Each structure stands twice: as C-alpha cells, then as structure tokens.
Amino acid sequence: MGITLAQAEQAIAAAKAKSTELGLKMNIAVVDAGANLVAFARQDGAWLGSVDISIKKAKTARFFDMNTGDLGQASQPGGSLYNIEHSNGGLITFPGGIPLKDANGEVIGGIGVSGSTVENDHTVAQAGASGIN
Amino acid sequence: MGITLAQAEQAIAAAKAKSTELGLKMNIAVVDAGANLVAFARQDGAWLGSVDISIKKAKTARFFDMNTGDLGQASQPGGSLYNIEHSNGGLITFPGGIPLKDANGEVIGGIGVSGSTVENDHTVAQAGASGIN
Amino acid sequence: MGITLAQAEQAIAAAKAKSTELGLKMNIAVVDAGANLVAFARQDGAWLGSVDISIKKAKTARFFDMNTGDLGQASQPGGSLYNIEHSNGGLITFPGGIPLKDANGEVIGGIGVSGSTVENDHTVAQAGASGIN
C-alpha cells in the first residue's frame, strides 16, 4: 500500500519542524496509497477544526494524485469540477494537500496540513513531503 | 474543558435578553473548549432549522477560534478557503458564531446564534459573549 | 409545538436540582412536540458521550410517546422491534427518556437524561418531567 509508517513518521517530523520554525501550530495527516490514514499529529494549540481538514486534504491529494489547491482551481463556480467537494464524504480542495511519491515518481500516499493560511499549510506540507527518505 | 455550565447559562440569559429587546426569536448554543455542547435554548417560535445552525456556528467559532463571519469571508468562490464548509460534518460560516474567551484571552468555548438576519444573529451572540462573568 | 422554552427550563432546573441532590453529573435535553431540541444543559464534569445520548433519549421518547426503557424491552434480540435503534439517525432505548405531557395528558415533548446508571438517569428525568408547571 505504498508508504510505510516509518516514512510517514519522517514526513510528520519534517512537517512539525517546519511548522515550529515558522511559529505555527499545525495538524498533519499522512495517508497511504489506498488513501487510508497512516499517521497523524496535532501540535498543541492547533485549531480543532483542522483535524478533519488535514485528513481530508491528505485523502483528496491521493484520491486525485494532485495538489489539493490544483483541484480547487477546477471546482469553482463555472469550473469543470464545480462542487466536487460533495463526493467521498467531503473533499478539501484548497492548498495544503500533496501527493507523496517514491523515487520512481509513483504515488505512495498523500500528506495534508491545516492550521494556518493556505500558503503556510502548503509550505509545511511540502516540507513534510521532502522529509521522506 | 474551559467554560462552566454556570457561565454558559449566563451567556444564554444575556443573549435571550438582547433577542427579546430586539423583538427576535433565536436559537442559542454554547460549546466548551473541546467544541462539545454545554447549553442550548430555543425561544418560542424560533426557526426550527436554526437549531442545527446555531450549534454548528458555536462549534465553527471554536474550531477555528474566530468569528464565523470572518471565516465566511475566505470561503467564498475564489477565496482561499472555498468550500471549507464540507469539513467537520458541516460548518456554518456566516455571522452569528463567536469564540468565548476568559479574562486572559484564552478561548474557553464558543457561542452560536441563529434565527434572524446574520447581523442580528451576530449582535445577539455578542451580547451573549459579553454576559459571562 | 407544545412545550415552551419557559417550561423546558423548568424541567431542566428540576432535573439539575435532583441530580445535584444525588451527587450526580448529568446531561439533560428537552425536545418539543416536533421532536426538535428546545433546551439543553451539561453539568460540569458530566460524560461527553452523554450529550448525544441525552438528546437521542428525549427524541426517542417523543418519537414513540413512551419511556425509552419501555421501547428497549421490545428491541432486544427476538423482540418485535429488534434493532429499531437503526432508525431516525440512531435511537437510544434504555431508560432516561420520558414523554412530557400537559394537564390533559397530551404529549408536548420529551426529556432525556444521561450521565449515570440508567436508574439514576430515569429518576432525574422524572424529576425534570415533574418540574413543569
């Protein structure tokens, strides 16, 4: 099913380090290739509402193998995927979710981060994705 | 877990007084720091659909420690948090939900009011928040 | 729609007094004749899981105009209403929910109490029902 727990924990550790460096409080979720939760961490004081959002971002990124923010471009009113958020028990389509790939470029899971601006969420998610060896 | 029942009842009493003063009929909900319901009151004749809305407003305000209307600014089409309402089993992001804070500014819960215009909902929620000793 | 907020608050006050007298911590919910929430209170330290249970007890009592414990007699394996709990988004069929009636015996709502043994839950619910003038 792709990512191992050890790799997911590397991603979360790297995301936590970046979040702390930026003075933020984040929820961080990692799912595997089957879009099932592998690891999760909520930093002390992070928004409670972002528990679910971070998990949904990670799943959304793996559901469609693209950054959540890219999907959100197409889900706007008039867009080709308008209101796709109604599927799969609720998607989150703003930035902060990124597919995770192995050295061959194959998708092995997804990471989702929520707790600040979407720019910060994406930055921390990228740090997490880059932290996997 | 933050707010006590006695404080929640103060908030509801103050909100009810303001609602009555304005000739309105409101649903008023208070949640604690864990976003769990502490107290609720529906004034006679208030909209039935606003039971759930008032509870969701109170939870949303605590989920993100901000007024629900502020969140709604960012969840519009094209906004950075478009369709965030699909998370957490349903958020309400128009005015009427306010985080409740103690004397040190720490969030101890949230209040949500629904039953009139969003301006009136917000005014009554503010009265409730101010009613806590 | 039956019960007024003033009456619901009488019921909750009477239930709280009985709960305190018995040294308990209860969640107390009152619904109207339409099975919609009118008032709710969670005593400090009461079980979080009983928020939903108390509301479901109040609704269940009004849904079928009988004590929840009576319904539970018939929902056991082999019983005529086996697993009726799957309906209506989830019923609770053990004691603690009681229909509320006016002086003419007409059902005007329901009260649900949860936070202790089912015997205590029922006792406190009865005190609440008896507290309405």
Added chain:
Amino acid sequence: MGITLAQAEQAIAAAKAKSTELGLKMNIAVVDAGANLVAFARQDGAWLGSVDISIKKAKTARFFDMNTGDLGQASQPGGSLYNIEHSNGGLITFPGGIPLKDANGEVIGGIGVSGSTVENDHTVAQAGASGIN
C-alpha cells in the same frame, strides 16, 4: 485540553514497542480531553478497518471515562445500555480503549488500539497508557 502532543507520542511509542514485542500489527489512536484526535499511527500491514475502530475506541474511552470493554459489558442484549453503540456517530465497546489520566487521576484523554484479539488490543493500549511521563 489535557494531553499534549509530546505525551500522546510517548503513548504511541510505548504501544508500538509492546505491539512489536508481541509480533502484532496495530492501529493506535490518542484523543485529548475534548475527545479530539491528537496522534495516530498504523503499523505496516495492520488491518485497514481498524483505523476507524482504534479512533472510536479512544473516543469512547474518553466519552465515558472508562475502559471500552467495561462499557461493552453493559451494552449486551438484555444489558442496561443495550445498543448504546448507536450514539455519538458510532461507539466501539469491546476492549482496546482506555482513558488516560494525569498524576492526580484527572482524565486528560483516551487511547484506542485495534488490530488483533481484543485481549491483545487491551494489552497494547495499557502499555501505551503506561508510557506517558
């Protein structure tokens, strides 16, 4: 909100160590005093269906401040809490969920473990609970 992320990670590390020692593959979830998720880990190859079960066990343990297996004793057919599982969006009432307490005995959260027999689930949850400093 009770437990910190650092404490939750201690609990998960201790639970993982015990699971590995016993040759098992577990899902491990920790919630805070508000029953909101703080940390989660799924060991490689652990049952996918146990993601949700471990989270529900952790929440159930905090919802009622007791071991999930104790609740399950009372929710059997004919028991006083028959079919309580229909509340709170689904409870899990067999062993593997334990409330987490601080040095003063106050509940600060809950841990839920799922992936093997309920005896093993409970053993690993206990190891997790004992791992908090």
